[in-house]
Amino acid sequence: MNKNNKMPCTTRFSFTAGALALALGASLATAVQAAEPLKIGLLLPYTGTFAALGEATTNGLKLAIEQHDNSLGGRPVEYVVVDSEANPAKAVPNMQKLIAGANVDVVVGPVHSGVGMGAVKVARETGVPLIIPNAGFNAATGALCAPNIFRTSFTSWQTAYPMGQVAADKGYKNIVTLAWRYGFGTESVEGFKEGFEKAGGKVSKEIYVPFPDVEFQSQLTEIAALKPDAVFVFFAGGGAAKFVQDYAAAGLQGKIPLLGSGFLTEGTLAAQGQAATGLLTTLHYADFLGTPENLRFREDYRQKFGKEADVYAVQGYDTGLLLAQSLKTVAGNTRDRAAWIAAMAQARIPSPRGEWTFSKAHNPVQNIYLREVRDGVNVVVSTAATALADPAPGCKMQ
Template identity: 65%
Template sequence: MLPYSGTYAALGEAITSGLKMAVNARGGKLGGREVEYILLDDESNPGKGPENASKLIAGDKVDFLVGTVHSGVAMGMAKVATDTGAMLIIPNAGVGAATGPLCAPNIFRTSFSNWQPAYPMGKVAWDRGMKNVVTISWKYGAGEEQLGGFEEGFTQLGGKIVKRIMLPFPNEEFQANLTEIASLKPDGVFAFFAGSGALKFVKDYAAAGLKSIPLMGTGFLTDGVLAGQGAAAEGVLTTLHYADALDTPENKKFRAEFKAFSGKEADVYAVQGYDSGQLLAIGMDAVKGDTAAGSRAALIAAMAAAEIRSPRGAFTLSKAHNPVQDIYLRQVKNGQEIVLGVAHKALADPAKGCKSA
């Protein structure tokens, strides 16, 4: 249950290709059982989320529900999974509640919480001498949670947020905000935008003459749109749990195999889909393909204890079933995303509100 149309269609396709590649590497079987895929376009429509999830669980009687990208849709899926006990793997949506108040033994995430990639940038900013920072994003769940992560990391060290600017989603008219930023003269700016919004914000930021003020964000500020941003993105600092340029044998092998499998370049979404397939395989191998109620406890225990050998680097799962993973510091240099190092080693989401964490 992923977006196969609209703004996020490419993300849904990348996740699906990654998952299928992981299963194909095991001969198309999990725990000795043939795998059948039922693909449902969630249209990134939160209003249809619960109905679509229920249709797959009750109607198609799926063993596992995998999805989605949009946090609003994921919330609906998580509520249905909690009510029915269905196995849910979230391969992208970062909504905090999924591994917070809505956490459950049968809900797993292979991506990130919105807080997770943003929090380490607070220390990066402080260590680079920034004392006063402006934060900016769209006023919706992901924007508020990502800004909150950075603000927590920055202010606990003594930094000050001089202004938090929130725009209606998905507004891409930034000029008045950029004029305000120029007048505030902060030491840096932390932004969360993605897709076309990220593309335009970075270009507008440079065009407004603000390049002397360091621009920071999570990796979504440049991932997938770096080529379009061109010289405007030069110097932009980002933190994320993956980077295309990670110089490891596992990542190089994965990227070559994904290109051969899908005909496209791998990205963070492909990695998350691939790791969803790896997590499925670990669980299914442990119960020899038996998804009946009597094997459910063993299936969940095996998945919860998994160590995933990921292209992003090995990771485990927290008690709330969110990845405990390295967050990388990256910077755009000469049009390329360069990995400067690890901003935070083995970072776990705080899972606020999760009774099992």
């Protein structure tokens, strides 16, 4: 009887001791990780055509993290920086350098959609979280979506589709499109065309220019002969600056209204001058949004970096907010990757662009603003689409 009486006691003790040991081990592991820096891999362009975009994204990210005492989930932050050079051919080895070489916890990047294709490939293979702060190619949150891939920026569809309804509301029936023939250009045209035709309009002709050509004379002559109700275009950077100037010089400004994805006038207004007056564009941000978050962000950015913030800085800032919020939820535990990914998916970002959340495909559900160029600035006219979610065709997470 005595032996029988002792057995349950011994068993209870062994289970209790085992549970205690497991708890102590888990606590020790958590404590050890808390002392380790959280490594953020930056795969952004710091040289070449897109260097300014990489700098602004990085500035915004670091500003958000500094505002959280340079600590994420109780862990100090370490940056591992790789210049993407906006070179798609180097995307896979650069991702491997960050993930296998530096053992980063998360990769932030890229800017260029061509680099994005390679980055997504490696992220899908390794399971390491990838947060895309700019590259807008649809596939990242469409056919190539994955639980560990998030976008804090936009898709090419999102920034162009709402302009279709805007054009229809203005009574335009017949529109010609013009864009660079590469991924983002063709996707932007497709997005606009979808929105415009859904609203009852017709795209009578699609004209393309090889990327990155900036000679537009023959295309402008053709547009003048076609006499459409309006023209929708996708150009950015130096190409956008020259196109808008050439459009005015061809005598089309004020005669045939010019519409575009918001990148037509982002960072290009100074070069475009009076030629940009009256341009209508759609984008998920505008410098002069009057929200308290935007006013505070722009002042903080100006104080820190001595320059004005732009949409790229906002996207970097929001990436920092996403990291801060999600890592607080999991107390800095990046080893439980599933829990961390779930925390990111549930995040609500109090952004300078307006609060946004993630769709099931991990693309921002966000407002798209209609802006008009007045006195050299993009003025918000209205909200072209409220809480717009990309339909993410082909995404199997939905």
